Amino acid sequence: MSISWADTISEILSMVAYGFSVHEIVYKRRLGQDNDPPSAFNDGLIGWRKLPIRAQETIIEWVFDKEGGLQGVKQLSPSGYKIVFIPIEKLLLFRTEATKGNPMGRSLIRSAYRPWYFKKQIEVLEAIGIERDLAGLPIVWVPPNIASPKTDEERSALQKFKDLVTKVKRDQQEGVVMPLVYDERGNKLYDFTLLTSGGRRQFDINAVINRYNIQITQSILADFIMLGATATGTYALSKTKAEIFLTALKTILDSIEATFNNYAVPRLFKVNGWTLKYYPEIRHGDIAKADLEEVASYLLKLAQAGFPLFPNPDLESYLLELANLPGGST
Numbered sequence: 001m002s003i004s005w006a007d008t009i010s011e012i013l014s015m016v017a018y019g020f021s022v023h024e025i026v027y028k029r030r031l032g033q034d035n036d037p038p039s040a041f042n043d044g045l046i047g048w049r050k051l052p053i054r055a056q057e058t059i060i061e062w063v064f065d066k067e068g069g070l071q072g073v074k075q076l077s078p079s080g081y082k083i084v085f086i087p088i089e090k091l092l093l094f095r096t097e098a099t100k101g102n103p104m105g106r107s108l109i110r111s112a113y114r115p116w117y118f119k120k121q122i123e124v125l126e127a128i129g130i131e132r133d134l135a136g137l138p139i140v141w142v143p144p145n146i147a148s149p150k151t152d153e154e155r156s157a158l159q160k161f162k163d164l165v166t167k168v169k170r171d172q173q174e175g176v177v178m179p180l181v182y183d184e185r186g187n188k189l190y191d192f193t194l195l196t197s198g199g200r201r202q203f204d205i206n207a208v209i210n211r212y213n214i215q216i217t218q219s220i221l222a223d224f225i226m227l228g229a230t231a232t233g234t235y236a237l238s239k240t241k242a243e244i245f246l247t248a249l250k251t252i253l254d255s256i257e258a259t260f261n262n263y264a265v266p267r268l269f270k271v272n273g274w275t276l277k278y279y280p281e282i283r284h285g286d287i288a289k290a291d292l293e294e295v296a297s298y299l300l301k302l303a304q305a306g307f308p309l310f311p312n313p314d315l316e317s318y319l320l321e322l323a324n325l326p327g328g329s330t
Contacts, residue, residue, distance in 0.1 A: 002037060003050045011053040012094050012256055018056040019105035020095040022073060024086060025264065026050045027271060046271050051092065051264075062103050070103055089267070094259055096252070111219035119212035126205050136194030138165040140178075143189045164192075221245045246287050253284045 001008070008023075015021035028049035029035075032042035037049055054075050060083065061074040072087040095105030140161045149155040164176065181189040217223040224241035260282045269279055 001048055001050050003052065008051050009256070013252075014053065014056070015094050015096055015105060016108045016252070019097075019107040019110075020056065020093065020103060022054045022056070022059060023051045023092045023094070024054055024090055025092060025267065026052065027268075046268070048264075048268065054086065054091075068101060070101075092259055092264055094256055096255075108220060112216045115212040115215035115219070119209055119216070122205065122208055122212070126209075129205075138168045139193050139195055140165050141188070141191040141193070143183075221248050250287055253287070257282060257284050 012021050012023065026049045027046050028037050028039065030039040030041040030043055030045050030047045032039060039047065041047070054073070055078070058076050058078060059073050060076050063071045063074060063085065065071050070088055070093070072085055072091065075084050075086060076082075077084045093103060095103065096108055097105050099106070142158070142161055146154055146157050146161070149158050168176065176192050178192050179190050183189055214223055217225060221241070221244055224238045224245065261279070265279050265282065269276060
């Protein structure tokens with residue numbers, strides 16, 4: 001295809017963030033490398049040219065029939081900004097869930113929004129607090145007539161002093177210009193000071209942020225990646241949590257696989273004029289390699305129980321494949 005398979009899967013997986021991903025099937029006639037579009041084959045059959053995504057933000061309407069079946073989508077085309085109807089026969093719809101037949105699915109990161117929002121706000125306050133601790137709290141002392149202005153000149157002067165205390169920063173451009181005026185007793189009428197920090201805060205900001213980080217990872221079953229960042233957690237716990245995450249990931253891949261096998265593959269054969277009882281299927285590979293220690297322990301127990309392991313070509317091939325050794329099945 002003109003778009004690599006890895007890039008195609010990457011775009012399909014945008015459904016994790018949006019809840020769904022819509023792709024249009026674009027076909028081509030396979031007439032060899034010298035044809036436009038080129039093909040690795042020159043048999044005159046029809047193949048997939050590409051499966052381009054129709055961006056989620058451009059889908060403006062889902063079209064249903066009277067029975068509630070999905071008939072297609074209306075897209076605001078990025079080129080020309082025209083509304084284009086794409087029938088469902090030309091589309092592949094991938095979604096995280098199909099609750100109540102909702103074509104939009106549900107974003108898997110929606111549950112992470114609340115802890116992410118609070119974490120973001122606390123980080124902003126933390127940055128402001130650090131800046132204020134480094135710079136100090138600026139205070140400008142002004143005479144009573146400026147603090148309670150009655151004339152336009154006094155109001156203008158008060159506004160300038162307000163701008164001074166709110167915009168002062170500790171950087172390469174820091175500096176303050178103040179009027180040097182004394183009253184009849186020799187006291188300064190204007191003064192600028194920095195109020196120092198009161199020391200440690202009542203709350204441990206870092207602990208609060210880490211708590212929200214853990215909640216975010218828990219919402220997508222990926223909290224095992226935080227075990228190394230805390231003082232608690234065991235290898236057994238991390239392994240169990242990782243297995244749960246891999247199971248969830250396998251479920252996503254299974255849904256992608258099912259969409260291809262139920263819709264994309266049969267349509268490809270039918271446009272070529274072939275109607276079969278059983279069609280070839282696209283299968284995803286293993287997400288993680290088997291634990292060899294567990295496999296060895298399992299086989300040892302089988303052997304001790306007298307289970308006939310060899311000669312068995314299929315089993316031998318499988319064991320070699322688990323260990324990534326020559327002779328395994330491909």
